[in-house]
Amino acid sequence: MDIAIVGLPRSGKTTIFNAVTRGAAQVAAFSSQTKPNIGVAKVPDDRLQPLVEIFEPAKITHAEVTYVDIPAAPEGLGQSKGISGEYLNQLQRSDALVIVARAFDDPSVPDEGNGVDAVRDIETMLYELTFADLGIIERRLERIRDNLKSAKTTERDRLTREQALFGRLKDGLEEGVSLRRQSLTPDEARQVEGFQFLTNKPVIVVANVGEDDIDKADDIEAELNSKFGGDGVLTAALSGKLEMELSQMDPEDEKEFRESLDAGESGLDRMMSLSYQALDQLTFFTCGPTEVRAWTVTKGVTAPQAAGKIHSDMERGFIRAEVVGYDDMIQTGSMAEARKQGVFRQEGKSYVVTEADVVLILFNV
Numbered sequence: 165m166d167i168a169i170v171g172l173p174r175s176g177k178t179t180i181f182n183a184v185t186r187g188a189a190q191v192a193a194f195s196s197q198t199k200p201n202i203g204v205a206k207v208p209d210d211r212l213q214p215l216v217e218i219f220e221p222a223k224i225t226h227a228e229v230t231y232v233d234i235p236a237a238p239e240g241l242g243q244s245k246g247i248s249g250e251y252l253n254q255l256q257r258s259d260a261l262v263i264v265a266r267a268f269d270d271p272s273v274p275d276e277g278n279g280v281d282a283v284r285d286i287e288t289m290l291y292e293l294t295f296a297d298l299g300i301i302e303r304r305l306e307r308i309r310d311n312l313k314s315a316k317t318t319e320r321d322r323l324t325r326e327q328a329l330f331g332r333l334k335d336g337l338e339e340g341v342s343l344r345r346q347s348l349t350p351d352e353a354r355q356v357e358g359f360q361f362l363t364n365k366p367v368i369v370v371a372n373v374g375e376d377d378i379d380k381a382d383d384i385e386a387e388l389n390s391k392f393g394g395d396g397v398l399t400a401a402l403s404g405k406l407e408m409e410l411s412q413m414d415p416e417d418e419k420e421f422r423e424s425l426d427a428g429e430s431g432l433d434r435m436m437s438l439s440y441q442a443l444d445q446l447t448f449f450t451c452g453p454t455e456v457r458a459w460t461v462t463k464g465v466t467a468p469q470a471a472g473k474i475h476s477d478m479e480r481g482f483i484r485a486e487v488v489g490y491d492d493m494i495q496t497g498s499m500a501e502a503r504k505q506g507v508f509r510q511e512g513k514s515y516v517v518t519e520a521d522v523v524l525i526l527f528n529v
């Protein structure tokens with residue numbers, strides 16, 4: 165899973181990036197970032213430890229999410245305030261977008277000159293995403309018009325249909341309707357998939373509230389949710405600075421501080437569960453003496469597709485999967501016992517993997 169973090173200058177993108185990746189990229193009161201920061205976050209998962217006790221593996225591997233912290237567009241350049249064309253490709257490649265909006269007051273960090281207003285800034289960023297998509301669509305329509313001039317009859321039909329589709333998407337976007345909210349037939353969805361439109365991606369809107377305002381976080385989150393939530397948009401409110409500081413403590417201290425501050429679930433946990441939700445992901449486990457490992461796949465994938473996540477040979481040469489449900493695995497305490505108690509299942513090619521399955525893939529290449 166690749167998730168890009170975007171937002172206006174000094175909204176706290178890098179601070180939140182550091183919090184979720186436990187990183188130490190430079191944060192600054194005056195915009196200075198010129199390159200994206202890339203970091204990998206291990207997905208915290210309480211279900212791993214009980215499996216580790218059963219299998220006593222040499223190695224434990226968490227699922228991972230890659231976060232890319234995209235610098236804001238240089239100020240005063242061009243029309244765009246939030247998204248620099250330079251990073252459009254990077255955004256297109258991501259599976260989901262996090263929009264960070266400043267909701268903290270801090271005189272030492274200059275704002276854009278018209279005060280702190282998270283809702284306004286989120287609207288600006290959503291508009292930027294729309295604007296980027298319109299650019300892609302307009303270029304495509306131009307191309308279609310050119311091609312139509314010399315197209316053969318068969319080709320002409322296809323191009324005309326595509327022209328109609330893109331024209332419709334453009335009209336929708338111009339009325340402020342994201343591609344997420346435009347109803348596409350499965351066939352149309354396939355046609356636009358390759359363009360990796362930004363307004364077609366799930367979005368997590370994050371208000372970066374001040375460390376003295378964490379008691380207001382729930383209200384802010386509720387407000388954002390009623391304004392922006394639904395249809396692939398999730399919302400959160402957290403204090404980036406506090407989360408970053410907590411993430412740099414050792415785990416025991418972090419836990420203690422978090423409890424004393426009543427800071428609730430960690431920013432990392434919260435972002436992770438939102439990322440999973442946004443991308444409709446589930447986790448399955450592979451377990452053995454060498455490794456206990458968590459894997460992430462899209463909900464609804466079959467056993468061979470899940471196997472392909474581990475290795476393409478496993479998908480190609482898939483024979484069957486041996487599956488034990490997570491609760492059964494913990495209850496029986498060993499594969500042998502799971503077999504004995506009849507909760508060990510042999511599953512074929514059409515088996516749809518479910519949350520927390522413990523899976524062994526048998527394959528032949």
Ligand SMILES: Nc1nc2c(ncn2[C@@H]2O[C@H](COP(=O)(O)OP(=O)(O)OP(=O)(O)O)[C@@H](O)[C@H]2O)c(=O)[nH]1
Pocket residue numbers: 171172173174175176177178179180190191192193194195196197234235236268269270273372373374375403404405406
């Ligand atoms: N008080 C307070 N300051 C914050 C918070 N989050 C970020 N800051 C400060 O705001 C400034 C900008 O933070 P960054 O994380 O660098 O923001 P950014 O969005 O990455 O900025 P650019 O990459 O320059 O666009 C830094 O001085 C941070 O310490 C917060 O929750 N509270």
Ligand SMILES: [Mg+2]
Pocket residue numbers: 177178179191197233235
């Ligand atoms: Mg930054």
